[in-house]
Amino acid sequence: MSGRQDPALTRRTLIGTGLALGAAALTAAGSGAAHATPGTPAQHPARHRAQRRAQAFLAAAMDAYPDHGTTRLAQSYADQAGLFSTAFTYDNALAILALLAGRASDGRARAVVLGDALLYAQRHDPVHADGRLRQAYNVGPYTFYDGSRQPDGFVRADGTANVGTQFGFTGTAVGDMAWAGIALTALARRTGERRFLDGAVRIGEWVERNGRTDEPLGGYKFGVNGADEKLPFTSTEHNTDLVCLFGRLARLTGDGVWRERRARARAFLEKMWEPDGGFFYTGTNDGVTVNTSPIPEDTQTWTHLALDSRAHARSLDWAARELAVLDHAGRRNSTVPAGQSYEGVTFSSASLLANEDAPIADSQPRPDRNGVWFEGTAHLALALRERQARGDEARARRLLDSIERAQELLGGGQTVGGRALPERSGVVSASSPLDTGFGFGYYPYRHLGATAWYLMAALRSNPLRA
Template structure:
């Protein structure tokens, strides 16, 4: 996640989610990604057809970028530790981009200005930013608390509802919209209500977009013992159970509600994985067994999505009755392991590493990489590898690398290392695929690829009109990619991608109790 982005019915924030591809409508027979559905169903849908001109072109790598083995562009020096420092600095700048809104509760702008969403802050991205901040101990605790307070403010001051929900996104700083209308305020409007993202239609509430802030608030409560964060997480949990508990044959939790507060019947594997993690962590924090029951309800849905012959999880369901088997996205595979640590799902990481592998080489096809640079990793879904779509006249690159997903895979492989990876699979056979001792090496290789992108792609981008620190944030994709769910990811610096990189670099697992320590 992400114009808005993941996935199946689901991933999370809007990736540089963009409007629907030029060569097909956004309404397909497939299960809609949470982000795509909520973005395109709102009042701002018409604006999405024009707001994303081609993303900022990657600048030519500086002379300091030297080729290394395998034809990759090398880093500018400083190593992994310096890369992490720069990535944390990016989160600082995105959080504090509008000084007139500080001090006080705030949320980070999700993407650099070049995406065209102005000061939009997606709640999924901000949940990740809280978790990434907490991996640094007390060094960035103030930032984590400011973002957590932003969630609590938005939850308590919704302009239309008083039921604990969060919207998909909020406005967090002033800007002038495309029609010339000034948007003068940040997160807090003059009447004291939250500045919801109505300009682009980001008004709905999705289960994954609730579970991730809930997870972040629980981690923040564990770090601070501030019970406000626990109470906020409880309100989120109560909203999910009250509004999305599905009684249809596949069970689990449905997608959420749209901008008009109408239920969306789709069910997302990824969202239900989120719920398993959230409710398990909430049960541990409260010792209340009702959250164990909610965890089990979500887990049963996820188990129904498992394909033992292929070794992967399906995306979800369009109607709560039939499984949606195509395309196959990355997130359920990586998060399925991180949340469940089930030996069956260990194989999904190997499936993802092989079936979704991408290698973006400058000068190859429509690659947008600077000369001399190669980035390897994984893409968003099986459909990404064969797409011929275009966004605003810009063709997608089937070998573009989804950097957020590449960092997710690195985090999952590092977490799998030594945790049952050599166990038997669900058919009683010894687990197949590349596993065990080389998981951490594979994770380290993927993180090096993310650092190549951090060093080489996204130069000259801005937030609130101010230049971003050099080589700080990680772009959403090495070149424009199509997710296969009606939206794309662009070469624009992204809080979500940067946060997943920081989580993976820290060896953290936000989907486990105590996973950030």
């Protein structure tokens, strides 16, 4: 991307460092099963079946290592992604929120288990005792690519939380912390249990101590790397998450300090707004200059979910128009089986300009510029349902239909913890390999985060409402 500023780091940039280390080869995906008809009404039995399958995937990801204790997080990706038993904090926060939104009889109980696991990690970090969570944890044993053995579950033999060191997932990002805090506040509200609110407050205080900046653009900075060194970037995505977390903490604690902190995060978002184009920029690399490229999807949809601002609602139209993709088997690098097609949005403006002649990263396949990012497609579907402008519900239903077809047809034969997944359960990250433009890619592997976002969109449950 010659001539462009380097993209500001997001939560997913750190994730990408692991994906580039040597994931397993891309497997053939899909089966010949029938799919739901586009335009299916929300109350149609096919949609309920799709939701039940998604909930079954969340349960399977959570129960993949039954011999390694009841204190556990859920594995984020199918084994075929090559990340072994990695459980990302962000994905597990989403799983909590989706379980609380869903209709599964054991949804609340499962959400409590995951929430208690986040609290355990907060209290039993192997190095720090300051309320932080790491980017990811290991939740089951495996042998790494170099032959080294990782023998533990989520709780190591010495009682500490099993931080994901093999892939370098040891840093602490403000966005991950915020989502964990949002999930804990949801549990606090649902259960009335004080421990969840206390954990969320500890997260908020960590962010205040480690993220607050007085740089010209303000807001809260990215977080720290695994060596506990502060990172210089400030993310629109992260500050959007904080608008929700701080707003919830203000409401639940009655402490006005959280309202001031929420206002600081929101002020940063206002500075990232581009009124002429009707979209939000990604953030800043130095706290002084706005980073104008690439422009990601989530800064358009999450801001609407968190702010519910008519003045900024055009960001959804920008995402739906400028990031729209249609993936099908006739495309050069598509991995979609013959006869299938999927519509939705891609990750960022840079994804549409990806070099289709080169792998995304070492040992990875070449990207498809029209690969559908299903997590982001669910963001957009939910945000359109929240906005409720003319045509929004119909567009959202088409997007949900696309995600449900993907759950039905893509990612066949994949496993979690070596165990076969329930049939047609779990949404893959992307319809075909896609380059995010932020140094990593997404692939057709069943994914906890994408599945959780699908459920929240299908159930009209906005996780960012304060």
